[in-house]
Amino acid sequence: xxxxxxxxxxxxxxxxxxxxxxxxxxxxxxxxxxxxxxxxxxxxxxxxxxxxxxxxxxxxxxxxxxxxxxxxxxxxxxxxxxxxxxxxxxxxxxxxxxxxxxxxxxxxxxxx
Numbered sequence: 001x002x003x004x005x006x007x008x009x010x011x012x013x014x015x016x017x018x019x020x021x022x023x024x025x026x027x028x029x030x031x032x033x034x035x036x037x038x039x040x041x042x043x044x045x046x047x048x049x050x051x052x053x054x055x056x057x058x059x060x061x062x063x064x065x066x067x068x069x070x071x072x073x074x075x076x077x078x079x080x081x082x083x084x085x086x087x088x089x090x091x092x093x094x095x096x097x098x099x100x101x102x103x104x105x106x107x108x109x110x111x112x
Contacts, residue, residue: 003026003029007078007107008022008025011052013080013083031054031106031108032105034056034058034103036102036103037099038099039098040098040099040100041097042094042097044093045094046092047084047087048110049085049110051107052107053075053076053079053106054105056077056102056104056105057075057100057101058081058098059074060081060098061099062095081098085109085110
C-alpha cells in the first residue's frame with residue numbers, strides 16, 4: 001500500500017503544514033505492513049517514531065506492577081499514537097506496547 005496522504009494531512013499534528021513542509025515530512029514517512037499479532041514496538045523501546053494507522057487497527061497495552069497486561073486503547077484507521085516521539089528527551093522510552101489486531105498498514109515518521 002502506498003502512503004495515504006489524505007490520512008496524514010488530516011492528522012492534527014500535520015494538517016497546518018504548508019506544501020513545502022509536508023513534502024519534507026512525506027519523504028521521512030515509511031509505510032509499514034503488519035500482520036495480525038505482529039508487534040510494532042514493546043514497552044521500554046526508544047520512542048523515536050510517530051504512527052498513523054492507514055488501514056486496520058493497533059492494540060496498545062502496558063504491563064502493571066503485578067506483571068499483568070492491561071489494555072489501554074485500540075487505534076483504528078485515521079488514528080495515531082507515539083506522540084512520545086515529539087519529546088525533546090533523546091532517551092525517551094515507550095511506556096506501552098503496540099500490536100496489530102488484524103492485517104494493518106501504518107505510516108511511520110521517525111524523529112531523531
